[in-house]
Amino acid sequence: MQGDAFDARLRAPFATLGITTDGAFVSGIRFLVPGTPALAPKRNTLAYLVCVQLQAYLDDPRQRFDLPLQLSGSRHQLSVWEAMQAIAVGRTRTYGDIAQELGSSPRAVGGACGANPLPIVIPCHRVVASAGIGGFMGATGEGFERGIKRWLLTHEARARR
Numbered sequence: 001m002q003g004d005a006f007d008a009r010l011r012a013p014f015a016t017l018g019i020t021t022d023g024a025f026v027s028g029i030r031f032l033v034p035g036t037p038a039l040a041p042k043r044n045t046l047a048y049l050v051c052v053q054l055q056a057y058l059d060d061p062r063q064r065f066d067l068p069l070q071l072s073g074s075r076h077q078l079s080v081w082e083a084m085q086a087i088a089v090g091r092t093r094t095y096g097d098i099a100q101e102l103g104s105s106p107r108a109v110g111g112a113c114g115a116n117p118l119p120i121v122i123p124c125h126r127v128v129a130s131a132g133i134g135g136f137m138g139a140t141g142e143g144f145e146r147g148i149k150r151w152l153l154t155h156e157a158r159a160r161r
Contacts, residue, residue: 006030008041010051012058014151015144017120019054021046025070028117029054031137031148057120061089061156065121073115076104080112087126090160092153094130110135125152 006018009032016036020028023046041047050067057063071078083098095106095113102109113124114137125148128134136149 006039007045007047008051009036009039010054011038012054014148017054019047019050021050022070025068026050026118026121027070029119029121031119031145033144054120058155061159067121069118069121071117073112073117076102076108077112077115080104080109081116081122084113084116084122084124084127087123090156092126092128094128095134096130098127120152123152125149126156128153 005020007021008019010017010019011034014031015034016032016038018028018030018032018036019026019041020030026046029050041051046068053063053065053067057065071081073081079102080098083093083101087093095109098104099106099109109127113127114135116122116124119125119137125136133146133149133153135146137145
């Protein structure tokens, strides 16, 4: 997706967040490399509200998102995304736990996590492997993607204290 396809780009400590809306619904949040420049949203738009709420989350992970979301996925993906939204801030669940709850497999849950179009708002970072942090954004090795997951989990863990 080209940078100009975003309605806004918000700088975060771990990446730049590319935000897309259709005017009425939030349709996507993408992690862009940290050097990607910010793009201020137009005031009084949904993109502006998304930026306000994401910035509030970056300041305090207990921020509750109240945004109109546009989710398009399979029945399984929608079920996994719903289960992720039920995970409390500062907590995690394993791919296996969610798979057992949904009558699925851990790999299928991981696939749904990787297809999540609205990370942070739908907290896929709170789903971890039974022995470790697990993958993130389709990546299983150390690097940019798992660094984001580690940052988000650490940020939320501090809020529990």
